[in-house]
Amino acid sequence: MKSTTFFLQYLLFPRKTGAVLPSSDYLAEKMVESVDFQTARCIVEYGAGTGVFTDKILKYRKPDTVILVFESNQAFYDLLKEKYQKEPNLLILNDTAEKVDHYLKTYGIQSIDYVISGLPFASLPKPVSNAILNKTRKWLKAEGLFITFQYSLLKRTLFDQYFGYMDVKLEYRNVPPAYVLCCRK
Numbered sequence: 001m002k003s004t005t006f007f008l009q010y011l012l013f014p015r016k017t018g019a020v021l022p023s024s025d026y027l028a029e030k031m032v033e034s035v036d037f038q039t040a041r042c043i044v045e046y047g048a049g050t051g052v053f054t055d056k057i058l059k060y061r062k063p064d065t066v067i068l069v070f071e072s073n074q075a076f077y078d079l080l081k082e083k084y085q086k087e088p089n090l091l092i093l094n095d096t097a098e099k100v101d102h103y104l105k106t107y108g109i110q111s112i113d114y115v116i117s118g119l120p121f122a123s124l125p126k127p128v129s130n131a132i133l134n135k136t137r138k139w140l141k142a143e144g145l146f147i148t149f150q151y152s153l154l155k156r157t158l159f160d161q162y163f164g165y166m167d168v169k170l171e172y173r174n175v176p177p178a179y180v181l182c183c184r185k
Contacts, residue, residue, distance in 0.1 A: 031149060044100060
């Protein structure tokens, strides 16, 4: 079901969906391996899709950790709302990551410990990417991490503009293989 929904959304909105298939469990594990779930108070997820990364975040998080999930695609949002309707401290937002500051202020959140991003920066318009990364950098704690994945390193210089440190790992067991970029101010 998830793969079919994902593929259909890719056909309808290729630039926003960014992939033909959902991320693998291997990639999801690599995306969260740098997260200190014992100390995290706020985790934000951009572009949750069908919830592959959300599943991992919920599996490891402490119950009082607040999680904000952004998903602008209506079909994916509906799927996430149904799937996670009973999860405490999980806010699923049918909006774009560009509005992260609005929601942080609305919910009285002072800063973000971790951002896990499934956004396809390679296909997003440059002003959108810049707005998202600028706001992410502003709200991310000094020791916080912005973690994203990309299918190539073409956008590495974009992330270098906002973050002083970047660790790059390749996950071969994803279709296609993907780079995980773990960035810090």
